[in-house]
Amino acid sequence: MKNEYNDENIQVLEGLEAVRKRPGMYIGTTSVVGLHHLVWEIVDNSVDESLAGFCDDIEVIIGKGNTITVKDDGRGMPTGINKKTGLSTVETIFTVLHAGGKFGGGGYKVSGGLHGVGASVVNALSEWLEVYVYRDGEVHYQRFEHGGKPVEPLKVIDKCAQDRTGTTVIFKPDPAIFQETTVFDFNILANRLQQIAFLNKGLQIKLIDEREENKQSAFLYNGGIIEYVKMLNKNKEPIHDDIVYIEGKEDDIIIEVAMQYNDSYNSSIFSFVNNINTGDGGTHEDGVKRALTRIINNYAKKAKLLKENDESLTGDDVREGLTMIISCKHPDPQFEGQTKGKLGSAEVRKIADDIFSEGFERFLMENPEEAKIIIDKATVASRARLAAKKAREITRRKTPMDAFNTIGKLSDCTSRDATESEIFIVEGDSAGGSAKDARMPKTQAILPLRGKILNVEKARLDKALNNEEIRTIITAFGTGIGADFDISKLRYHKIVIMTDADVDGEHIRILLLTLFYRFFRPIVEGGYVYAAQPPLYKVVYGKNIKYVLTDEELAEYRATLPANAKVTVNRFKGLGEMDAIDLRETTMHIENRVLKRITVEDAIAADQVFTDLMGENVLPRKTYIEENGQFVENLDV
């Protein structure tokens, strides 16, 4: 690079320096999430090129040294000189903040959405970055080092076939920025790349992990979101064969919907705008849901499947057991909300409603058998809803004495301050007894579970409300359930699942998490749920007592002792075997214990896990392994 800087260059460098000073402002966090964010920024440019109709092949390679290569077969980034910056367009894209968006007007852009900080931010946060552009029979190349500083201007390094076009970007994240980790996770990348492939039919995406031999995945879905719904329903029992698919375009806004009902009681509706998951919904989702309820009611009345004076089917009724993907492509979407996970663009509501109602009405007319199956399911849901309402009213009408009986197994804490109150849900009466003796009565409540709790993945709300263990939990939490749920009434800000470290304990833990996720989702999303970590061994060495959580930890501890040390190792078979002192010292006392916070990072993945683990099919449950990336478990001492 030349030694002289002009004003433009200095501004550019100051821009990238600002990114390095406050990376959080540009990519949210420098944790493992932020690290992967870098990949999405580059991949988004390739996906934009695919949305524009010029690219149908993307390849992502995780290199041995945790580098990332992204290749596409699009037009190749423009290589000419940019009038405003005096630099090549390639250099401008990689060194000027937000340049990408400004230069590429029109089209559907992923970068119009949630991330969209652009390639320059990736460059600024990389130790080095290289770009190759194949265009007009030439290979153009530029390298940047030390947080985005060009080594040389863009130059032609080779010839290539005239018809070879595309862009390749290779970068190595700067460990000085990503201090937590610079190791890429194959599964995180694979899940999102698969999702992008589902949302863009015909786009092929390959992921290759060079750190391990033969580790790669390729995603190509000619059926697009139809295949997405098929996958989501893979371990469910669909109640009609064909997946309903509706697509339309109005004012450059494209709406695509794929849906299929299954025999479960949950709805799994996921929506996207320009390939970005809108976890909080928005106008596209509202429009489709509104139309679904209206069209089903109209059809049911016309076909006499619903009688004149029957109550109308509600939104919840018609969505029971529904798996649905809504994908909206918008040239200039407006996002709302704290996490920008909600589409705000008002015009989309009517467009989504129009397109979906026309297509869905036609489907019902042309498929009267399916229509009857769907409406019967919603009618049963409606009856169950009315029954559950009655059951709830009975629960509410209980005298204080009745309420006391329901909650009789609970040893409550004396504090009424929810922020300091904790409830330990304990497997089995004997462990419950030890826990009662071990607790701090002021802030720690104990709820022993006797039987296995009901699997709510297979039961509707009215049946769940008849289950005693579940009623006790609902009463203890104080939040109510379903439409009555109110997080502000939560009586404990730490809900701690305390089960044995064996298969049964794991099963109970999953049953409880299923219950929480389906019926009390905000307590999971709000980070109120924890898992206790009881130790596996007690090691006595002379006067020293040490509790260890894992076999590895035991080996590590042994290695610190002299070779001929006389130690007694006691393996706890379960919580029931621990006395109150052991339990207090290791698992419950705030000073020593380690709690794992359980949060759900990705609702779509969590939904899938609960279906797989708790649904009708037994096989996925059998193949379930402890480590599942969906639940991020943070240590919280």
Ligand code: 1YM
């Ligand atoms: C591996 C990353 O960035 N591909 C890519 C980027 C661009 C184009 C094609 C492109 C866009 C346009 C015209 C346009 C970008 N161009 C720009 C800008 N892959 C990757 N492939 N010609 C080529 O949008 O009009 C930004 S990104 F600003 F120059 F147009």
